[in-house]
Amino acid sequence: MKRLLVLIVALMLSPFAGAATVKLAEIDGAVSPASAAYFLRALDDAERAGADLLVLKLDTPGGLDSAMREMIQGILASPVPVAVWVAPAGARAASAGTYLLYAAHVAAMAPGTNLGAATPVAIGIGGEAGRPGGTEKGGDGQADKGAPTGGAMEKKAAHDAAAYIRSLAQLRGRNVEWAERAVREAESLSAEEALAQRAIDLVAADLPALLRGADGRRVALAGGETTLAVAGATVAVVERNWQERLLAAIADPNLALILLMIGIYGLLFEFYTPGFGVTGVVGTICLLLALYALAMLPINAVGALLLFLGILLMAAEAFVPSFGVFGLGGVVAFVAGAVMLIDGEAPGLEISLAFVVPLAAASALVLAGIGGFALRARGRPAVSGVEAMTGMPVEALEDFAGEGWVLAAGERWRARSPRPLARGARARVVAVEGLTLLVEPEEEGGQSS
Numbered sequence: 235m236k237r238l239l240v241l242i243v244a245l246m247l248s249p250f251a252g253a254a255t256v257k258l259a260e261i262d263g264a265v266s267p268a269s270a271a272y273f274l275r276a277l278d279d280a281e282r283a284g285a286d287l288l289v290l291k292l293d294t295p296g297g298l299d300s301a302m303r304e305m306i307q308g309i310l311a312s313p314v315p316v317a318v319w320v321a322p323a324g325a326r327a328a329s330a331g332t333y334l335l336y337a338a339h340v341a342a343m344a345p346g347t348n349l350g351a352a353t354p355v356a357i358g359i360g361g362e363a364g365r366p367g368g369t370e371k372g373g374d375g376q377a378d379k380g381a382p383t384g385g386a387m388e389k390k391a392a393h394d395a396a397a398y399i400r401s402l403a404q405l406r407g408r409n410v411e412w413a414e415r416a417v418r419e420a421e422s423l424s425a426e427e428a429l430a431q432r433a434i435d436l437v438a439a440d441l442p443a444l445l446r447g448a449d450g451r452r453v454a455l456a457g458g459e460t461t462l463a464v465a466g467a468t469v470a471v472v473e474r475n476w477q478e479r480l481l482a483a484i485a486d487p488n489l490a491l492i493l494l495m496i497g498i499y500g501l502l503f504e505f506y507t508p509g510f511g512v513t514g515v516v517g518t519i520c521l522l523l524a525l526y527a528l529a530m531l532p533i534n535a536v537g538a539l540l541l542f543l544g545i546l547l548m549a550a551e552a553f554v555p556s557f558g559v560f561g562l563g564g565v566v567a568f569v570a571g572a573v574m575l576i577d578g579e580a581p582g583l584e585i586s587l588a589f590v591v592p593l594a595a596a597s598a599l600v601l602a603g604i605g606g607f608a609l610r611a612r613g614r615p616a617v618s619g620v621e622a623m624t625g626m627p628v629e630a631l632e633d634f635a636g637e638g639w640v641l642a643a644g645e646r647w648r649a650r651s652p653r654p655l656a657r658g659a660r661a662r663v664v665a666v667e668g669l670t671l672l673v674e675p676e677e678e679g680g681q682s683s
Contacts, residue, residue: 254286254467265297265330267530268482270304276472280314287464289317296329306337315339315453315462319444320347332416336402339453341434342444343425350422354391409433487576487585490527497521502549537574544568569594626663628673630655642671649673
């Protein structure tokens with residue numbers, strides 16, 4: 235009887251025990267180290283959960299070559315099938331997104347989306363592109379067919395990119411010829427055109443349609459082939475954790491530039507006003523966050539040096555009388571360095587000139603304000619130190635001729651007078667020599683009897 239009950243319970247639970255599970259990850263924006271870290275964690279999460287499929291919902295203008303290749307390596311080695319789905323309508327998989335789409339086990343696009351424009355763009359002073367850690371961006375201009383124009387490094391980068399996407403197309407059985415044209419000629423396709431030319435596997439307006447279209451497909455994994463059974467599967471979204479959210483936020487070069495300026499100015503203010511503490515702590519935190527963000531980005535060394543030089547010159551203008559030379563030179567160096575800071579033209583990872591100019595103008599206004607305060611302060615009479623004591627009235631504390639004790643500003647001072655002074659007589663300070671005041675008796679009674 236007990237065995238019969240166990241069998242009945244097992245039969246009742248069997249339809250639910252084998253329910254398919256699908257993990258969903260979303261990347262909206264430039265492909266960056268933050269995107270790669272999030273995607274690779276989603277892959278690990280899908281593997282640990284025994285998911286039948288990981289869907290990457292993608293909308294990207296492109297990004298860093300190094301981050302893209304890291305994600306593709308994860309896809310190729312993954313024991314869990316990966317579907318890259320360009321969505322929603324109006325989204326795109328340009329540049330790095332095209333490579334990710336070609337690497338996926340299932341490539342899908344929503345209606346009204348596009349892919350392509352995967353030509354690597356020359357970066358840096360020497361025009362080197364496509365290298366690990368470099369950047370890439372699709373262009374709209376059409377190049378002549380055949381070998382790309384430009385220097386040797388550009389040609390090597392284009393050939394390398396074409397060979398890379400060709401190998402992915404051959405691995406997944408997709409259109410090899412168009413993949414090469416996307417790299418060499420920056421071609422783009424709509425979702426329907428991509429399906430007609432076998433660049434993708436299916437067009438799906440929503441996630442259920444994607445799962446129905448992927449159901450029954452045989453895909454090749456690193457460990458062998460498998461058949462997808464994901465129609466009606468339970469979908470679980472892989473959310474970004476706080477570290478990935480923070481990383482994605484500070485990886486924006488514009489935000490990194492703001493953090494850098496806050497950090498440097500905070501530390502400078504702390505150095506010139508010791509004992510306050512708050513600006514030093516805030517400045518240190520912002521500076522470390524900025525350096526961490528910039529370490530993930532392809533930084534141009536000349537741009538970084540110009541940026542730091544500009545900030546130092548603008549800061550020096552407030553403390554060194556240069557009649558505006560340091561300040562003007564600092565603004566020019568800051569703008570030039572900020573524009574050159576990111577070594578390349580990765581879409582979504584560039585410094586906006588419309589952001590840099592107001593930032594430089596704000597810094598110049600702050601420095602002008604500090605300079606104005608400094609000029610007004612120079613015209614005011616001294617309120618402390620030796621200069622403030624000159625002309626100060628004093629009172630003799632004893633009868634003396636030559637040297638004796640006087641009361642000045644509520645304190646006892648050693649004083650020297652050219653004429654004798656009686657106790658209580660008034661005099662004025664004419665100079666200070668070390669800790670001795672040189673005083674001159676007043677006319678109305680400074681002379682002793």
